[in-house]
Amino acid sequence: MHEELPEIGGRIPGAADALKRERDRLRHIVEALTQIASLNLPTMQFLDRVVHRVMELTSAIGAVVELVDGDELEYAAVTGSIERFKGLRLQRSRSLSGRCVDHRALQYSLDTETDDRVNLEACRAIGARSMMLVPLSHMGESIGVLKVVSDRPGAFDETDEYALRLCAGLVGSSIGRQVMLDENRRLLDDRSAAWTQATTVFNASPIATVVHDLDGTVRMWNDAAAALFGWTSDEAVGHPPPYLADSDMPRFTEISQRIMREGTAATEIVRRSRRDGTVLELRVSGAPLRDTGGEVVGIVRTMEDVTDQRQHGSALKAAAERLRHIIEHSPHAFISMDASGRVLEWNNSAEAMFGWTRREAIFRPLHELVIPPDAHDAHLRGVKHHLDTRESRIIGRPVEVVARHKDGTEFPIDLTINMAEVDGQPVYDAFLENASERRTEMDSLRQQASLDMLTQLPNRERFHAAVKAALERRGGERNRVAVVLVNLDGFRAINDLLGHAAGDALLQAAAERLVGVVREQDIVARLGGDEFGVLLDGLRDARRAAPVVAGKLLAAFDEQVVLRTATLPLQASVGVAVHEYERDDVEAMLHVAVEAMRRAKRAGGHRVEVLVREHQPD
Template sequence: MTVDDLRLRVPGRVDDPVRLQALRATGLLDADSATSLDRLTRLATRLVQAPVALVSLVDSDRQVFVSAVGLAEPWASRGQTPLTHSFCQYVVTDQAPLVIDDARADGRLCGNLAIPDLNVIAYAGFPLRSPDGQVLGSFCAIDGRPRQWSATEVEILRDLAANAESEIALHVAHGDLLLSSARMQTVLETAQDAFVSMDQEGRVTTWNDAAERLFGWPEAEAVGRRATELLIPQRFHDAHRAGLARVRRSGESRLAGQRLELTAVDRAGREFPIEMTMQMGQERGRPVFHAFLHDITERHQLAVQREQLLEQQQQQVRRLREIDQMRDEFIAMVIHELRNPIGVIQGYTEMLVADPDLTEHIRGELAVIDRTSGRLTQLVDDLLDLARLDGGQIGIDTAPLQPAALIHDAVHAHQGAAANRQITLTEDIGPLPVINGEARRLQQVVDNLLSNALKYTLPGGTVAVTARGDGGGVVLTIVDSGIGIPAEQYPRLFDRFFRASTATERGIKGTGLGLAVTKAIIEAHHGTITAGPGPDRGTCFTVTLPGDGDRPDDRAS
């Protein structure tokens, strides 16, 4: 059986990847000889009277002498041999001690080149395991002549191997610590935030590159100095010292774990806001502090800008409210100032029209005055309605009503105007449920929509009124074949004083208040109104009015 066969059949073989990884983790393969291990190998040669003692770590293709006492040249200088010259590899493959009195008589070892080249005749080797149990190599004693190892000598070598194993474990732990420290140092050096550590007296013990950039002090000047000299404004020194004293007395910090906004000062004396996250730990029974800090000047500037913007917005809101109040006061004044003279004009017009001696020409002029004063009256009423609805001064006095009759009456009332304009006005009113509403206001809604439809429909056109029940409520649709509205203007159609460009271009008169009043009345009934293109160029208005079960509680509105 060859050595390669043994590697494949024995657990923990030489080239096992897990074992090799543990071997490299020791950091000893290419390191200088460890002094502590040299003491053990020297002790071994004295105690068992062997000329050679080794600490040998077995790699995949070589054995490395981490410590060697009494080894002949050139092997002592080389510090390693190929596995063709290694007995230690069998300790690894067997994962057990190997004690040989005369290797030349051993069937497995007699052909090993360590016998002629290194004069290895008697051998006693013991496994060296890693902290996780992997056999890394052996601690061995070698004699160049046959000898029978006594039980005492075997026990001595076993104890020395255990000590060597402990030394290797310490070396691994030290390497892990160095690796962790280097990793942490890399993190701190590349961190964007400043990192500062202090002892219980407030002296800086750690100061990374970001701290140097932030505060202007290089690490060589910062470490060992008090934080009050480096980053804390003068006016806060007493509070800082008092806080440290409190921590020393109590062993607790009220600031640990919190995200704090503080004022710092740099080397040039510039004060600026920082955010600090600090943790407190214990080293040798004394408190230490570790803090991450970063400049939040930009955040403060943005906060100031937001506050300024908010103040500007609040000023604008106050100004708009003032303007709204001025508008309401103006509207109230206009209504008051117009209502009386309009009433006088209408009264005198009626009185003059009653004179039987008036000529037809004069009667025609009086009719113009009557129509004009009527339009002014309607304008004043619309303004008054909007002002009252906005101010919540108009309460909708609801009562059960039959909408079908109300809609039919409104259509019938407009048939004369439709005939005069040669417009076909039709109605299709299905069975409608009884709803709650104020009849006079809903009559006003239907009248406004019908007057609007007739006004903007050309002779020969149509206006169709449809009403259907819908889930206990009513859906009213009025569709005309009129001049229509540009699509982009529909969102503004219910704004006060807005008039579609198609109406103004044709010189059709209007105030732009009727639809605003109509929408206000419908919303006061908890309904909705929408407008969109009709099927034949014109406009389609859709009104929905809820039934009793759909209407929100007035107390919540």
């Protein structure tokens, strides 16, 4: 939930009647709280008025101000269905109210029956099925909570939160104002008897404090004020406040007159300059200073430097906006899921990847949108296991899983999940990328890595792997596999005489002729230079068939090769090795084929040699 005024137009586009009702409701809230803020009542009367108004402005059946008292919180001002519980005391450590005080953050229990943060016994006693709490604070200290309850689960919305936060601000200011006024009155009443003590306390205060009389002349200026603004007490006392520019005087006078006239405190954020010219943003609280007879004789102003706080807040807001923009326009899909499995965030790339619009996806169970049906149970078990143990095999690690498009198409994705806790509950954020293109690219790269780029035939590595696979596939079944090596005769001389372009053309022509001879299941590879390898697998009788195939391969080189610049003879020497022994491996087969091919070369070339081994290799 956000502290800013809800952007109604963005939430309910096109619903003009709902937009008007929501705006009227917000206007009513602002007007009502403005009236409350103008009241000049004792603190408890003011709190009673606030809780009555809070119940009217929200969906509550009861409202209460709880004030901190040591380790407990007391129901100080109560109205509605829980009015009879005024004076009830709750343990801070066992209640959502205590959590709100300790964490200084809004707490919302959608359903107290299922929320382990609440004191269920107390909730049942007051009839609270859902409740929303905001902290009350003064001078940075938590002093209590403002709470609304309903007998329905999930009764409160963002507008209720907005009204509750505004009311909490009024309550905190009222209590803080009363504390400050009481303290100042006590100091003034005891001034004659404890002036030295009061001056010591005044100067020791870490909060910049200035006391001036009715015409604006500074009468007291503590050390914190000197440190904040750069003027010493001697320089400031007896003069108008030195931090005021001429343009500041009208507003300063107006607020001073209001404090004197109404006798109430006033707080505002202003910009003031230090002695060195540095501009500060200050939270200034002003209260009347009275004599022992109750007459207003001056004004006490406390000033807190909130420059860093406001700049930090602006920076955080800007950073959050930048982060939302980055996520929204990220090329990777981004999905956020709460502990119940509902989708919290769904960016543009998620819409494109899965086909579901953000409006369709938000608050839907994630598994219904992107997880294949046969994986639903595994997903839900995994989420439950992490909730129970905080252990996961995939959080923080990139993994590949199968996802499902809105149209039912399934496809692989690369998934990276991270988890963060919000109000003690895990929120899962995931970046997702379609892995189909990566797989295609990797397959293409693997294919390219195993091909000879000139002839587009398998290369040496792929040929070796194919021979190994064929031998393993046949196992002890011998005489079914043969390896044929083809080496072009006179290629080096042609390459040197006519150049590499002609040599490349010859190699391509040789590759085409070899492929044209063998069966579709046989493999022709370029092993390097002018050497080719042929794997013959699944032969009935390799000793008989391999020489026949080798002869056909040799015959493929009978015709000359016609190039653009010349017509050249193309001849080859062919060596054959047959899988004859159970212990034959790739190296043994290639060694035999190479030796057979060399014999063909030595015999004058352009012939086939089959090397018959008499003994099994060691």
